[in-house]
Amino acid sequence: MTKIPYGISHFGTLITDGYLYIDKTAYVQQLEEMSQRYLFFLRPRRFGKSLFISLLEHYYGIEHKANFQTLFGNYYIGQHPTRLANSYLTLVFDFSQMDTSSFENTFDAFLENVKDGVERFFTKYNDIFNQEDINGIEKYDYPAKVIQYLFRKVEAKARSQKIYLLIDEYDHFANEILAFHFNDFNRMVGQNGFVRKFFEAIKTATRNGVVDRIFVTGVSPITLDSLTSGFNISTNISLYERFNAMMGFTEAEVNKILDIIKIPDNELVKVKKDLKAWYDGYVFNTKMTERIYNSDMVLYFTSYYNDDRYPPEELLDPNIASDFTKIRRLFKIKGKEKAHLAHLNKLLETGTLTAKLIRQFDLERRFGSHDFVSLLYYMGILTIVKEDLEDLIFRMPNYVIEQLYYQYFHQIILEQSELSGSEIDVQQKIKTLAQQNDIRPLVAYTEAILTELSNRDKMRFDEKYVKVIFTSAFYTSGIYTIHNEKEVKKSATEKGYVDILLIRRPPYKPTYQFVIEFKYVKKSDTARTTAVKAGAIEQLQAYLENDAYLQELVKGGDLKAYVVVFVGNVGEIVEVDLLSISV
Numbered sequence: 001m002t003k004i005p006y007g008i009s010h011f012g013t014l015i016t017d018g019y020l021y022i023d024k025t026a027y028v029q030q031l032e033e034m035s036q037r038y039l040f041f042l043r044p045r046r047f048g049k050s051l052f053i054s055l056l057e058h059y060y061g062i063e064h065k066a067n068f069q070t071l072f073g074n075y076y077i078g079q080h081p082t083r084l085a086n087s088y089l090t091l092v093f094d095f096s097q098m099d100t101s102s103f104e105n106t107f108d109a110f111l112e113n114v115k116d117g118v119e120r121f122f123t124k125y126n127d128i129f130n131q132e133d134i135n136g137i138e139k140y141d142y143p144a145k146v147i148q149y150l151f152r153k154v155e156a157k158a159r160s161q162k163i164y165l166l167i168d169e170y171d172h173f174a175n176e177i178l179a180f181h182f183n184d185f186n187r188m189v190g191q192n193g194f195v196r197k198f199f200e201a202i203k204t205a206t207r208n209g210v211v212d213r214i215f216v217t218g219v220s221p222i223t224l225d226s227l228t229s230g231f232n233i234s235t236n237i238s239l240y241e242r243f244n245a246m247m248g249f250t251e252a253e254v255n256k257i258l259d260i261i262k263i264p265d266n267e268l269v270k271v272k273k274d275l276k277a278w279y280d281g282y283v284f285n286t287k288m289t290e291r292i293y294n295s296d297m298v299l300y301f302t303s304y305y306n307d308d309r310y311p312p313e314e315l316l317d318p319n320i321a322s323d324f325t326k327i328r329r330l331f332k333i334k335g336k337e338k339a340h341l342a343h344l345n346k347l348l349e350t351g352t353l354t355a356k357l358i359r360q361f362d363l364e365r366r367f368g369s370h371d372f373v374s375l376l377y378y379m380g381i382l383t384i385v386k387e388d389l390e391d392l393i394f395r396m397p398n399y400v401i402e403q404l405y406y407q408y409f410h411q412i413i414l415e416q417s418e419l420s421g422s423e424i425d426v427q428q429k430i431k432t433l434a435q436q437n438d439i440r441p442l443v444a445y446t447e448a449i450l451t452e453l454s455n456r457d458k459m460r461f462d463e464k465y466v467k468v469i470f471t472s473a474f475y476t477s478g479i480y481t482i483h484n485e486k487e488v489k490k491s492a493t494e495k496g497y498v499d500i501l502l503i504r505r506p507p508y509k510p511t512y513q514f515v516i517e518f519k520y521v522k523k524s525d526t527a528r529t530t531a532v533k534a535g536a537i538e539q540l541q542a543y544l545e546n547d548a549y550l551q552e553l554v555k556g557g558d559l560k561a562y563v564v565v566f567v568g569n570v571g572e573i574v575e576v577d578l579l580s581i582s583v
Contacts, residue, residue: 002261006296006303009050011058015071020260022253022295024052025077027246028059031215032082034237038206038214040170040224041246042238044282044380046296048247049217053092053168056215060164061090063124088164088212089125089154093117096169100177103184107194110173114143114198118150128158144197151205162212165202170216171223182333189226199231206233220378225360236359241285248282248292257298261306271311275301277481278315281397283384294380297400311506314478315400328408330375333367340372341412348409348472349464351485352385353394381405399481406468406475413469417452430477434510437560443571446470450569463520466566470518471500479508488547490539498543498550513553515540516562523568536563537576544581554578 005019014021031039043049058064058071065086072078077085094117098109115137122129122137133153140146154163174195177184188195205211214234218224221236237243249257254275263271279297283290297317304312331340347353355373373394376382381404383397396402414424429441449469450461474482483501490496500516517540519532540561544550553559561576 410472
């Protein structure tokens with residue numbers, strides 16, 4: 001059985017233990033050939049950044065020279081080695097795991113991470129440095145002082161050697177505290193902040209020739225931009241066209257993995273389709289037409305499938321779900337949650353947001369609409385659709401992220417409506433629909449939410465917004481793949497869009513699947529209700545009779561069709577008779 005490297009970010013372990021590796025080593029050559037030597041590269045969490053840092057450490061570290069063929073012989077860079085292979089002392093810092101609950105804890109965690117990195121450096125090169133050098137670290141209680149101590153030792157004991165500095169997740173701690181402790185953020189990266197002083201010490205080492213090259217990964221440029229005046233030697237290559245696929249997987253790479261784990265031919269088409277819908281969709285340059293899969297998600301799925309020969313129950317790996325569900329923190333940045341939630345509403349209602357992509361943030365002076373949308377993009381919860389003159393159009397990259405947005409929206413709506421726990425129990429309502437073809441509890445649930453929101457006069461309702469409220473309940477359960485506004489045939493020449501299509505998702509086996517046409521009539525327009533209802537039934541029948549995909553579902557015998565019309569806060573339900581549909 002193929003060993004899938006899910007969760008493994010140590011390149012040496014991955015190669016020597018025989019795990020599958022998708023060859024990204026050609027990018028090492030491209031990076032080395034650049035005229036710029038101090039590089040920042042940003043990608044969303046869980047996109048293969050840590051493994052790439054480890055790749056660079058193993059390729060450039062002098063300590064791995066004897067194992068070069070073992071590590072790289074089967075890959076591009078092993079067959080096309082560069083001039084600088086195994087020629088550096090590699091200094092590695094990882095800031096991905098830090099306690100950010102307070103300024104003091106963040107400082108202590110940053111200091112300890114720096115000390116750990118320096119100690120590993122001295123230990124790794126124990127033919128140059130000794131225990132006395134390691135013990136000397138403890139004399140310093142400030143990050144910049146610790147790394148300055150290391151640079152002095154290198155100058156004294158390894159003058160002919162140069163350092164390749166590798167930093168993973170340089171901004172993780174900052175992204176964690178930005179929403180709740182904005183003043184602390186400024187204290188860390190501002191003019192006299194300990195993070196800025198740390199990078200200023202690195203900049204000095206580049207001038208002295210101790211540090212020859214730098215490669216830093218992170219998620220967003222917020223911290224980078226705050227450091228600019230103190231560390232203005234770096235080049236952010238995150239949006240360069242040629243590095244679009246340096247991390248993450250292309251479709252060809254995903255297909256290679258699926259071929260290697262030998263998915264049966266009768267399942268392969270569906271698995272490819274599902275993976276594309278769930279984990280694909282990212283693009284990091286407006287000129288690129290090929291979109292990128294989240295590599296961690298693909299490895300999560302294929303590892304599970306490789307072991308169990310069945311898809312995982314959860315689309316989003318439970319071990320990393322918290323990375324993405326921190327989305328709410330972003331909405332609270334600078335106390336602008338209400339304004340930011342308006343963007344969430346618009347995104348769910350229309351599917352897109354339009355904004356300028358901000359490449360340099362200025363948090364002290366502003367954090368407006370363009371900044372917020374750009375931050376969502378850098379975090380991987382929006383992606384680029386296309387250019388719109390000087391703006392960009394953004395959308396949700398895939399179904400997994402769509403699911404998170406709707407779950408978050410549903411949570412907000414419940415908080416605003418202040419329904420009791422006994423009134424909610426949405427999972428049981430979904431189960432009742434799925435197993436008993438009874439949609440009434442879900443409609444009643446939506447009625448209760450709308451009534452409470454109306455009483456508090458918090459929302460102005462229209463069809464799109466009420467539909468989002470109704471639809472968001474389905475995203476709290478994972479038993480269906482939910483298609484919003486799925487394009488279908490209305491006639492031989494016309495296209496239409498089904499409002500809601502619920503398709504069972506393995507390994508779950510709900511009794512029924514559903515197609516739902518949703519309408520909303522303001523209470524003041526009650527006289528239109530009969531006509532709206534009739535039009536919706538006619539429209540749904542046309543879809544069912546003319547669209548090949550829906551026809552196949554009808555033939556399967558487990559599809560149920562509904563028209564749901566809300567008149568004000570009250571829902572009316574019509575089940576469409578599928579026996580009258582010509583198949």
